[in-house]
Amino acid sequence: MTRLAPRFCSRFRDRLTNDTRGSALIEFSFVAPVLVLTLLGAFDIAHTLYVRSVLQGVVQKVGRDSAIEGNDEASAQTAIDDKVRAQARALANNATITITRRFYKTFTTAAAARAETWTDTNTNLRCDAGEPYEDANLNGTWDSDGGNAGQGGAKDAVLYTVTVSYQRMFPLYRLVNIGNTTTVKAATILKNQPYDDQAAYGAPVTRNCP
Numbered sequence: 001m002t003r004l005a006p007r008f009c010s011r012f013r014d015r016l017t018n019d020t021r022g023s024a025l026i027e028f029s030f031v032a033p034v035l036v037l038t039l040l041g042a043f044d045i046a047h048t049l050y051v052r053s054v055l056q057g058v059v060q061k062v063g064r065d066s067a068i069e070g071n072d073e074a075s076a077q078t079a080i081d082d083k084v085r086a087q088a089r090a091l092a093n094n095a096t097i098t099i100t101r102r103f104y105k106t107f108t109t110a111a112a113a114r115a116e117t118w119t120d121t122n123t124n125l126r127c128d129a130g131e132p133y134e135d136a137n138l139n140g141t142w143d144s145d146g147g148n149a150g151q152g153g154a155k156d157a158v159l160y161t162v163t164v165s166y167q168r169m170f171p172l173y174r175l176v177n178i179g180n181t182t183t184v185k186a187a188t189i190l191k192n193q194p195y196d197d198q199a200a201y202g203a204p205v206t207r208n209c210p
Helices: 004-020 023-067 073-089 108-114
Strands: 096-104 132-135 155-169 181-191 205-208
Touching: 004 023, 023 073, 023 132, 023 155, 073 096, 073 155, 108 155, 108 181
Parallel strands: none
Antiparallel strands: 096 155, 132 205, 155 181
16 A cells, blocks of 8 residues: 555646646636736727717818808807717717817918917916017917917818817726826818908017916
8 A cells, every 4th residue: 555655646746747627727817817908908099099080070070061151150150069069979978078269360370370479588488477479360368379269250260179088988097007088189270261351460469478
């Protein structure tokens, strides 16, 4: 009996060492967390790209509608904005939607959206402390994008921007250090139809920042 014990233990050890049953399950347990994170990240990115694509299409459509004569009225603009909100909420029903219109004299200035020129005497990159600036659009305030709020008038170029923020559909943010909201922005620039003469802008006026 005593001689059989070492032989039995040796055989048992060999069988245990060579037994590969269940190894796939153990290997998968190491791979599964990484795989799940990768899939969640891919789904999250794909959904964001889908929302951005659809939103950009909607913005282009309503942007063209808003540039037509008569759509500069508040009621018409509200109806157009409601269409955008309805489409955005169809993609994310808990979304926070912000819509802005900024108008410019030309398409070029709208595309550039540069801040009005000012002298940054205190080098804080803000127009303040009475610093002089050129009021190019003559609205009495310094504009960081050089535009005026609203739809503008005939022949004006309008920058129509929609920003949509919503909670992420996939709980990836709970596993990695990212926020639980996604923000998607879509914009288009269109010129109002020439149904009248364009309003005179005049020469820039030098004013002082608040």
